[in-house]
Amino acid sequence: MSGRGAVGAVVRGGAGSLVLDASGDPGGGAGEPLLLGVRHHGPGSARAVRAALDAYEPVAVLVEGPPEADGIVGLAGDPGMRPPVALLAHVADEPARASFWPLAHFSPEWVAIRWALGRGVPVRFMDLPAAHTLAMGPEDDPGGDAVRIDPLAVLAEAAGYEDPERWWEDVVEHRAADGPGADGPLAAFTALGEAMGVLRDIHGDGGHERDAIREAQMRLRLRDTRREHGDRVAVVCGAWHVPALRARTSVTADRQLLKGLPKVRAELSWVPWTHRRLARRSGYGAGIVSPGWYAHLFEAPDRPVERWMTKVAGLLRAADRAVSPAHVIEAVRLASTLAALRDRPRPGLAETLDAVRAVMCEGSDIPLALIEDRLVVGDVLGEVPESAPAVPLQRDLARAQRTLRLKPEAQERELPLDLRKDTDAARSRLLHRLRLLDVPWGEPLASRGATGTFRETWRLSWEPELSVRVAEAAVWGTTVLSAATARAETAAVSATALAELTVLAERCLLAGLGDALPVVMRRLADRAALDTDVGRLAQALPALARAVRYGDVRGTRGESLERVAVGLADRIFVGLPSACAGLDPDGAAEMRGHVDAVHRAVGLLAAPAGGASAPSAAAGLRARWGATLFGITRRDGLPGLIRGRAVRLLLDDGRLDGGEAERLMGLALSVAVAPADAAAWIEGFLGGDSGGGMLLVHDERLLALVDGWLGSVGEEAFTDVLPLLRRTFADYEPAARRALGELVRRGPGTPGGPAPDDTLPGFGPGTDPGRAAAVRPVVDLLLHGPATAPEEAR
Known part of the structure; x- marks a missing residue:
């Protein structure tokens, strides 16, 4: 029989029910353990496991997981343990090498553990030890069936389903929601075990060689448990492993498979987990598509669709969307109708989402995305009791x-x-x-x-x-505190760049690491004394300046930082003019960024927080920086980009009046200056985040200079400077560009001249009393309120 035909003999399409082979048996008879093959994190499997355990009443329970966790499995019964949680195993001296075994409250393994703990029944883990798993490397997630074939997908295809999730819902979740039924609680395990047996006969280990090792370990643990507690043992494991646990193998053969495995020393603990990390999209091998939806199916004792629609309505109302009880009723009806049309036993996630989109979201996928994120997946975070082992x-x-x-x-x-x-x-x-x-x-x-x-x-x-x-x-x-201090001190010793040390000093102040700061400062002072590159010094200064300011705000003494920062600034002032000479356009652009950064840093150093007077170490710093900028504006041979930027910084600081700025711009835009150099000067003066657009709007003398120079540029030169000018003006706000266009059309520099009839409002030659009177009532209402505003405003 072909592979698909063999599977088809076990699985039937249509309503998605499984054909129960008479010979299929999950065990549990005389002398045989009960093998409960499940889907990890499947609420239907979890319900069936609970019912099967109630019916079978085993004397011991085995579940998938690392045996080293046997000592802490009892914490699962602690009232402070709230899933989703995970077993975390990591190499003792290398914590980065770690693995997780996540469990939700709707995971069959978790249900089995809680069942056993609640009845005083021994419960143990039976998978490959974490000591071997961590030593062997991350081939696959040991908490899931990460086989190269997807068993559910193969079974769904044989049943005529394109979507494995939909098939699983119809076969297991909806069936479990209706109770065990006439077939009893073991029917689903019988069918799934038989189906997996056929798949294993066809595909072997499914392309995952480590399964043979894991299953040998499982068989050995099962033998040990039966020898200790008797044959009435229940095993909860991935359905894929059930045929291997039924296989007749010798102890010697199983031990041989485990012989010589690499091993490390592993430490285990419980850690909180999230629904989002249970989702398949997170990369978790045994992940599910909709953990929030599955949690709801497990929690809802009855009428799951109605309860789900009520949850959705509550979420949408919290997002300020109008959703009434009538919407909920209509959405439930539509979901049921869709399920009937699609030949499903009851509405699944697809039907509920389609109904919500149509009824509550008015056909929009935007609110539906919120539902999928908050409810279908969810943001639930588990909790672990304080008694759990932890570093x-x-x-x-x-x-x-x-x-x-x-x-x-x-x-x-x-x-x-x-x-x-x-x-x-x-x-x-x-x-x-x-x-x-x-x-x-x-x-x-x-x-x-x-x-x-x-x-x-x-x-x-x-x-x-x-x-x-x-x-x-x-x-x-x-x-x-001690860990952050030690980490900062080590980082200071190993740092090779001055900027690394200044950033580290800032982070130490932000983190309040007073003990680490002296170590960082010694390294910083030594490194700063040896570094002569102005660019690197300029990169390092802003972080130091911020650290001085933050130290003032946070009550941290930062005198040593301030002294180093001021010394660094003075060295920049001395070396900056020479460092600006001979730069190409790219180098000039980079240096302009350094000039801006130094300017901001000087502002922080010279004006401490709280409005206090400048500390003595920083006294005169702003004046020395101003002198440096003045020197740059008058030094021939420096890139126009930097000279224009220096003029603009002086103008913004009030150290240069408008007349002097106009004179320097006139010199930079004279006919003796090459058009490319003049365009670079304009970019430095007006470009970037300088707010140059509004400066030109409010200072028509500067606008007239730019407009006049641009009109005098020859055709050939204009083509060369156009990209620079376009880059300068493209960063302006639309309102500033519009205003400049109107001013140029009117003719800048002629504030008293006549304005064209079609000039837009606000750009006339003088005040328009009529238009001003029209807005006055509204202004009075805004300023004085309705009680005192003039009658016409009310």
């Missing part, structure tokens, strides 16, 4: 999280902090310390609506993999 660093982090009321959550959220408050400042230090330890629980964001340095905004999201990062970071210390 000291993890315990210290948990204590800090409780003290600071920073509960780990899987769902992404923003956390605004006011550093003037003690709790918020401590939260900030914790998050910065974790980032130093490569545990990125939080990501800093730009604070909206506030520019002060006393505010921070973080995006928080706890991912299960962060537990591995914490285990890795445990080599640096037993507390978050």
